Amino acid sequence: MTRIALSVVLALVSGCVRAVPPVALAPAPELLPVELEPATDAALADVEQALAEVNVHFEFDSDLLDPQAMVSLQKLAKALRRNKAVTVVIAGNCDERGTEEYNLLLAQRRAESARQYLTLLGVTDAQLDTISYGAERPLSTEKTEAAYSLNRRDDVAVKRPAKVSMTSR
Amino acid sequence: MRLPFLAALIALPCLAQQPVIEISGANFRPMPVAVPAVTAQDDAAKEAQAEVDAALMFDLQACGLFQVLDRKSYLADAKEGVTASSITFENWVNVGAETLVKTQLSRDGDTLRGELRLFNVNAGREELKASESVPSKDARRLAHKLANAVYKHFTKETGPFESRIAFVRKTASGKDVYLADWDGKNAAAVSTGNINVLPSIAPDRSVAFTSYKRGKPELFVGRPGQEPTPLVANGRMVAGVDFSADGKRIAYSVSDGENAEIYLAAADGTGARKLTDTRYFLNSSPAFSPDGKKLAFVSNRGGSPQIYVMNVDGSDVKRLTFQGNYNQTPAWSPRGDLIAFTARDERNAFDLFTIDVTTGKVKRLTQDTRNNEEPSFSPNGRLILFCSTRGGTKSLYVMTSDGENQVALPMDKGDFTTPDWGP
Numbered sequence: 001m002t003r004i005a006l007s008v009v010l011a012l013v014s015g016c017v018r019a020v021p022p023v024a025l026a027p028a029p030e031l032l033p034v035e036l037e038p039a040t041d042a043a044l045a046d047v048e049q050a051l052a053e054v055n056v057h058f059e060f061d062s063d064l065l066d067p068q069a070m071v072s073l074q075k076l077a078k079a080l081r082r083n084k085a086v087t088v089v090i091a092g093n094c095d096e097r098g099t100e101e102y103n104l105l106l107a108q109r110r111a112e113s114a115r116q117y118l119t120l121l122g123v124t125d126a127q128l129d130t131i132s133y134g135a136e137r138p139l140s141t142e143k144t145e146a147a148y149s150l151n152r153r154d155d156v157a158v159k160r161p162a163k164v165s166m167t168s169r
Numbered sequence: 170m171r172l173p174f175l176a177a178l179i180a181l182p183c184l185a186q187q188p189v190i191e192i193s194g195a196n197f198r199p200m201p202v203a204v205p206a207v208t209a210q211d212d213a214a215k216e217a218q219a220e221v222d223a224a225l226m227f228d229l230q231a232c233g234l235f236q237v238l239d240r241k242s243y244l245a246d247a248k249e250g251v252t253a254s255s256i257t258f259e260n261w262v263n264v265g266a267e268t269l270v271k272t273q274l275s276r277d278g279d280t281l282r283g284e285l286r287l288f289n290v291n292a293g294r295e296e297l298k299a300s301e302s303v304p305s306k307d308a309r310r311l312a313h314k315l316a317n318a319v320y321k322h323f324t325k326e327t328g329p330f331e332s333r334i335a336f337v338r339k340t341a342s343g344k345d346v347y348l349a350d351w352d353g354k355n356a357a358a359v360s361t362g363n364i365n366v367l368p369s370i371a372p373d374r375s376v377a378f379t380s381y382k383r384g385k386p387e388l389f390v391g392r393p394g395q396e397p398t399p400l401v402a403n404g405r406m407v408a409g410v411d412f413s414a415d416g417k418r419i420a421y422s423v424s425d426g427e428n429a430e431i432y433l434a435a436a437d438g439t440g441a442r443k444l445t446d447t448r449y450f451l452n453s454s455p456a457f458s459p460d461g462k463k464l465a466f467v468s469n470r471g472g473s474p475q476i477y478v479m480n481v482d483g484s485d486v487k488r489l490t491f492q493g494n495y496n497q498t499p500a501w502s503p504r505g506d507l508i509a510f511t512a513r514d515e516r517n518a519f520d521l522f523t524i525d526v527t528t529g530k531v532k533r534l535t536q537d538t539r540n541n542e543e544p545s546f547s548p549n550g551r552l553i554l555f556c557s558t559r560g561g562t563k564s565l566y567v568m569t570s571d572g573e574n575q576v577a578l579p580m581d582k583g584d585f586t587t588p589d590w591g592p
Contacts, residue, residue, distance in 0.1 A: 061495075063427075097517075097519075097540075098495075098497075098513075098519075099497040099498050099511050099519075099542055099543065100366055100367060100543070100586060100587050101367055101408050101409045101422070101453050101454050101467075101497075101498070102451075102453065102454075102467070102474060102497050104366070104367075104379075104386065104406065104408050104424075105408070105422070105424060105429045105451045105453055106451075108406055108424045108429070109427050109451070112426055112427040113427075116427070131384070131385060131386075131406075132386065132406055132424070133364075134366070136343070136344070136364050136366075
């Protein structure tokens with residue numbers, strides 16, 4: 001368990017160092033203890049509340065965020081800035097039309113669009129991870145325009161592994 | 170019936186050098202062939218009869234060279250012999266056959282033996298006798314070997330029937346990569362659960378693919394019955410791997426933030442080198458030319474995904490496709506002349522096309538059969554394997570490289586995608 005906990009700590013430290021630009025080296029000592037704290041249940045609940053409102057959908061073949069998506073991400077950004085120990089994963093998704101590899105790349109760009117927007121709103125890089133699921137995780141398998149538009153989306157969820165190892169200690 | 174006979178006689182002097190059937194070109198006409206059911210010489214061989222017969226029939230029907238005549242029309246006695254002297258050729262002439270193929274099985278312990286005889290019906294003469302043996306559990310392989318002998322007889326080329334294909338099958342919880350015979354039979358899983366996509370077969374028949382096994386989509390390589398190992402796994406999304414024909418190099422795309430770039434590496438993943446560098450754009454689906462000197466790939470640097478070609482060092486990038494706004498999944502013919510690709514047409518249907526690498530001439534291969542995607546050439550370049558939704562679900566089909574003779578692979582029901590045809 002010690003080994004696991006240590007590797008988690010190292011991962012967090014390295015993640016943090018990577019996120020802080022050279023000019024901002026000075027505040028690092030302050031930042032470190034904050035980052036090392038496991039996310040409290042209260043912090044998670046706060047972020048979860050914002051996550052419940054996340055609504056990021058895309059036009060066909062597009063990775064552009066619409067105003068509705070931006071508003072929901074603004075709420076999430078505030079929650080993440082309040083709770084810097086919480087990391088989220090943004091998962092990009094496509095509808096089933098189109099070739100497999102292009103859909104993987106498009107879905108990655110969709111996740112990246114949300115990531116960049118959250119970064120613009122002051123969320124630290126270390127709190128954000130992305131993954132593309134292409135067309136692999138449809139919410140609806142119907143072959144209708146409504147289903148396709150439901151499936152063209154970003155899912156955002158709390159990244160859990162750190163919390164698991166902390167509670168098992 | 171007189172005319173083909175004469176034509177065959179005239180063609181005789183050049184038989185030694187020239188293939189009997191010109192496979193492509195304006196003069197191509199499928200050879201009408203009669204293939205009565207495979208027979209068994211002994212009881213032990215009987216259990217393999219149906220399997221060998223089905224595999225042989227599919228090979229001959231799907232390879233595009235033949236018009237296999239309907240058995241219901243045959244006039245000959247079912248007990249007719251297998252040697253020229255015991256065959257009443259008139260009966261075969263009368264059903265329109267120019268070629269007759271008879272196959273007889275025998276079994277000796279665990280060895281299954283097949284003897285195929287091919288007759289020129291009009292000349293009443295045996296032209297080919299092929300004998301092959303396999304372990305009795307490999308009945309289909311015996312059929313593929315015999316079919317290859319027929320293919321070689323007519324074309325002087327190596328047939329595709331003992332080559333292998335890889336594809337992805339949807340499972341209850343994700344997708345797995347499979348390696349199978351060319352007809353989709355004898356499929357064995359290469360990946361071991363989770364989501365696994367976009368397989369590519371190496372010349373040594375190992376299969377590389379993108380796997381979510383460890384969370385992020387990374388490149389793994391494996392074989393049936395072995396645990397896959399990481400090939401390119403650096404936490405960034407890696408997709409669309411392709412092996413060079415000599416098996417020494419791989420090309421793939423790496424997603425880095427909002428762009429995707431193409432990399433070239435040794436086949437073990439070492440010495441990776443970035444070939445494209447286009448901030449904000451996607452570069453993907455690299456496909457080696459048969460000589461290994463060039464790569465076809467997809468880029469949206471011009472505003473929409475199009476097929477491009479570059480040297481393997483990344484120099485001399487040229488755009489190849491200019492029609493439409495969605496051209497994807499290039500596959501370079503092993504003959505070097507054509508690149509097949511998926512395009513979305515003006516009605517938003519996905520269809521297959523080829524483009525002549527030298528002239529830029531585009532040819533449409535599929536139309537009005539729902540969506541057709543992900544082409545892959547046979548090792549001899551004569552056939553194209555692809556995915557189609559024409560039957561309702563995503564299934565695998567094969568056709569000639571000019572789009573003729575589109576046939577479904579005889580696979581069980583399922584959701585099959587992204588086929589890759591290997592050696």
